[in-house]
Amino acid sequence: MTINRMRLELVEFMPSTLEPGVLYVSQKYRTAAHLCACGCGEKIRTQLGPLGWQFTNERPGPSLYPSIGNWQKPCRSHYYIKSGFVVWSPAFTEAEVLYGRQAEVRHRDTYFREQNSGWWARLKRLWNAGR
Structure with a gap:
């Protein structure tokens, strides 16, 4: 149903x-x-x-x-x-499914790259290293 x-x-x-x-x-x-x-x-x-x-x-x-x-x-x-x-x-066609999966990988890679760069990420690493 x-x-x-x-x-x-x-x-x-x-x-x-x-x-x-x-x-x-x-x-x-x-x-x-x-x-x-x-x-x-x-x-x-x-x-x-x-x-x-x-x-x-x-x-x-x-x-x-x-x-x-x-x-x-x-x-x-x-x-x-x-x-x-x-x-x-x-x-979706198989090609559309494959494209969507590749887009998810790119999105995830970009997200983690942004999380691990810049002054905020360096500050977090310094903070965690001092613990």
Whole structure:
């Protein structure tokens, strides 16, 4: 059964059994989980934060950005969770999946390069060396 709406449940730890149509979010551990919106029953886990997805909780419902692309799952579903609604998108081609994975690597490399450079990073290294 296809899911068209998601409701939010804030948790500290992810439950072992997930309910369809529920987006579980642990802000403490910066992670989210839900069952695939196509209804296949696959558990979808997303890391929250600068290297993962952005989570917002609006009045109509939760949002995750960017899209959920289940390229490693048999269903290959692709959708957004926007204000509590599941917004379906076309499946990616293999070339688009590969490009997206390469873009993630570039984003991660840039993030860590910026974290490890500049005066703030040097100050942090000096501070940690003195401990």
